Amino acid sequence: MRSEACYEWRESLGAYALGQLPREERAGLEAHLDGCPDCRAELELLAPVARLLPKADPERLGAAPAPPAALSDRVIAAIAADRRATRRRKLRLGLAFSGATAAIAAAVLAIFVLPVGDSGPPATRVSFESLPPKMKVGAKLEPREFGTEIHIYVKGAPAGALCRVFVVAEDGSRLSAGSFRYRWSDDYPTLTTALKLSRTEAIGLRVGNRTFLAPVRASST
Amino acid sequence: MPPGALTHEQDVREAYAAHATELYGFAMRSLADSGLAEEAVQETFLRAWRAGDRFDPQIGSLRTWLFAILRNVVIDLGRARSARPRVAEGGIEPSVEPLDEALLAWQVEEALRRISDEHRRVLVETFYRGRPYAEVARELGVPEGTVKSRVYYGLRALRVALEEIGYEI
Numbered sequence: 234m235r236s237e238a239c240y241e242w243r244e245s246l247g248a249y250a251l252g253q254l255p256r257e258e259r260a261g262l263e264a265h266l267d268g269c270p271d272c273r274a275e276l277e278l279l280a281p282v283a284r285l286l287p288k289a290d291p292e293r294l295g296a297a298p299a300p301p302a303a304l305s306d307r308v309i310a311a312i313a314a315d316r317r318a319t320r321r322r323k324l325r326l327g328l329a330f331s332g333a334t335a336a337i338a339a340a341v342l343a344i345f346v347l348p349v350g351d352s353g354p355p356a357t358r359v360s361f362e363s364l365p366p367k368m369k370v371g372a373k374l375e376p377r378e379f380g381t382e383i384h385i386y387v388k389g390a391p392a393g394a395l396c397r398v399f400v401v402a403e404d405g406s407r408l409s410a411g412s413f414r415y416r417w418s419d420d421y422p423t424l425t426t427a428l429k430l431s432r433t434e435a436i437g438l439r440v441g442n443r444t445f446l447a448p449v450r451a452s453s454t
Numbered sequence: 455m456p457p458g459a460l461t462h463e464q465d466v467r468e469a470y471a472a473h474a475t476e477l478y479g480f481a482m483r484s485l486a487d488s489g490l491a492e493e494a495v496q497e498t499f500l501r502a503w504r505a506g507d508r509f510d511p512q513i514g515s516l517r518t519w520l521f522a523i524l525r526n527v528v529i530d531l532g533r534a535r536s537a538r539p540r541v542a543e544g545g546i547e548p549s550v551e552p553l554d555e556a557l558l559a560w561q562v563e564e565a566l567r568r569i570s571d572e573h574r575r576v577l578v579e580t581f582y583r584g585r586p587y588a589e590v591a592r593e594l595g596v597p598e599g600t601v602k603s604r605v606y607y608g609l610r611a612l613r614v615a616l617e618e619i620g621y622e623i
Contacts, residue, residue, distance in 0.1 A: 244599075247606030251581055279606075281623050282613045288555070289562035291582035293483070294574065297567065300478035304492050305470055308499045312466055315500060378463075 238265060239272055246276050250283035306379045310425040313377055318423075359436055361447040365389075370438055370445060376430040383410050383424040383436070390415040394440050400428045401435040401446075415440070460506030460516075466499055473517055474499075476564065476619070477524050483563075484528050484556045494531055498524045518620040521557070528553060565615035573608030576601050 242265045248254040249262055266273050361370035368389035375382045385398060398410040410426035430449075437446045460466060474495060481491035501523050502509070509519055532553075566574055579590045580601070591598040616623055 244603045244606045247609045248580075248587075248602050250609060251605065253580060253587070253605070278613060279609045282609050282616065285558075285562050285616070286577070286581055288559045289566055290559060291578050293559075293563050294566050294578070297475065297479035297564070298482050298488075300474055300492065300495060304478075304495060305467075305474065307492075308470055308474075308496050309463060309467065311496055311500050312463060312503045315503065316463075 239269060242266075242269075242272055243275065246272065246279055247283075250276060250279040251286070252283075306427065307425075309379050310377070310382065313379075313382060314423045314425070317375075317382075357430060357449060359447045359449055361438065361445050364445060365443075370447075372436055372447070374430050374433065374436065374449060377425070380425060380427040381410075381430045381433060383426065384421050385413075385424060385438070386421055387415055387438070387440075390440050392416065397439040398424050399437045399439070400426050400433050400449075401437060402428055403432050403434050405434075407437070410436075460502050460509050465506070466503055469502070469516055469520065470499060473520050476517075477520060479564065480521070480557065480560045481524060481528060483560050484553060485531060490531055494524060494527045497527045497531075501527065515620055521620070525553060525557060561616065561619055561621050564619055565612050565621070568615040568618070569608060569611040573604055573611050576604040577608045577612075580605060 242262055245254055245258060245262050249259065254262065266276065356373050356375045359372045359374065361372075364370060369387070371386040373384040373386075375384075381400065383398065383400075385396075387396060390396065392415065394415045395412060396415050397412040399407045400410050401407055408426055408428045410428075411424040413422040413424070433449045435446050435448050437444055439445075460469060477498060478491055478495050481494040482488065485491050485494060498520060502520055505523075509516065566577070575594070576590060579585050579593075580587060587598050587601045591601045594601070613623060
């Protein structure tokens with residue numbers, strides 16, 4: 234029953250729920266609660282909150298740490314790479330299946346499946362010249378909203394070698410595109426850089442103390 | 455595909471803008487390492503993306519779903535970390551609190567961050583520091599009844615904040 238008395242008692246409910254109400258006030262409030270379902274209902278809303286308070290650490294109430302700004306781009310890049318990996322898997326699966334069945338099936342599947350792989354934005358392929366004998370390096374650069382995604386192919390580098398990739402902008406400045414460790418030739422790491430493909434003049438690969446550069450001509454596929 | 459499913463890059467961008475700070479806050483609290491916390495957030499969005507068509511907003515909020523994924527990611531990262539030699543960052547030992555306790559603690563702390571300074575202040579002073587209402591009232595230059603009233607409205611606001619962040623009271 235809501236009455237004038239409720240308004241007097243209501244604001245004591247917080248202190249009561251937290252066990253902070255002095256004994257002399259407690260008896261009065263409890264007597265009121267006995268006869269007032271409204272105030273009991275209100276107490277039932279506050280009591281579970283009061284029980285949760287001891288869980289928190291009051292020393293941790295300052296401003297929460299914020300994630301670094303670059304994390305957002307990395308998340309989007311990881312998702313874009315995952316989407317393309319899935320698409321490639323589907324493509325391979327489609328072709329393998331068709332190869333195992335009749336040639337006609339293969340032709341039909343190719344018609345439906347191949348355009349999926351080609352529907353992305355135009356990619357630029359780059360090959361590295363003037364490499365040591367037995368070493369091959371190629372790269373495929375794909376324009377993305379966040380910059381450029383780079384698939385790099387390396388063959389014949391020393392196993393375990395640290396490979397650092399960078400891109401060169403039109404004004405000559407360099408921007409890192411990440412690094413990877415060379416394991417074997419059938420390994421295509423996917424790297425990303427914030428530099429737009431249209432502004433990329435060249436791509437560089439540093440293996441150990443040697444640097445190799447290849448010019449990038451955007452839009453040639 | 456249910457509406458609101460996480461199936462486009464734009465969905466992920468929006469989810470990131472809305473929830474990354476909180477996810478990172480919890481990852482930092484439980485992993486105590488900024489590099490691992492970043493890894494945890496990235497992995498959470500990647501897993502959410504892979505399972506994006508399974509997210510159904512009819513069942514629960516996106517926030518709750520992301521936190522459920524993050525919880526698993528943190529467990530995985532914690533396992534990976536304990537399997538290799540530990541190098542504590544800045545000499546600080548990572549938290550050993552059980553994860554669900556940490557998640558609960560983080561939610562209460564996040565809710566306390568969301569209520570007004572006035573409300574948080576009286577709860578911190580009277581509850582966590584155990585100070586008498588009269589003393590807190592003098593310090594704040596308000597009548598004792600005001601402190602009592604702020605404790606009451608503070609708890610109400612805290613309940614609303616907890617509900618906002620998806621805690622089911």
